[in-house]
Amino acid sequence: MKEGWGDVDAFDGSCQCGACRYEVTEGQALQTVCHCRMCQRATGNAFAPLIAVETAHVTWEGMPKLFQSSNLAQRGFCGECGTPLFYQRLGCGEIEFMVGTINSDFNYSPVRNHGAESRLGWVLGLANVTERETFFDDGETVVSHQYEHGG
Secondary structure, three states: OOOOOEEEOOEEEEOOOOOOEEEEOOEEEEEEEEOOHHHHHHHOOOOEEEEEEEHHHEEEEOOOEEEOOOOOEEEEEOOOOOOEEEEEEOOOOEEEEEHHHEOOOOOOOOOEEEOHHHOOHHHHHHHHOOOOOOOOOOOOOOOOOOOOOOO
């Protein structure tokens, strides 16, 4: 077993609109969080929660578009809705899915932080910030247009 990798059950995921859907068979995976500037820009967020699996365990329905973000890596995204789906180092035989694209309540347990030199200082304090559930003060109801797994 590769260092940090552990057993995971099969899981599936998709983009927001459902045009790109994937399935991953059970096997080994590496669960990480990347704080590098490239992941921050690619996700439009402070960090990227990722789960790496071997590409041989992945099947697609609707292929994502690819952007070669560096000389070493490419990133997959939905060409319809723009959802960032994965990071992939060129030629390594692995793909790292954005955890937010997984359809189920996946038991995500990252084992390491990558790109720690670029971690934004405020990220460490998030556990101490007041929480609330999603709602709008004006009482407006949200009607999602996102793909519903199993729907």
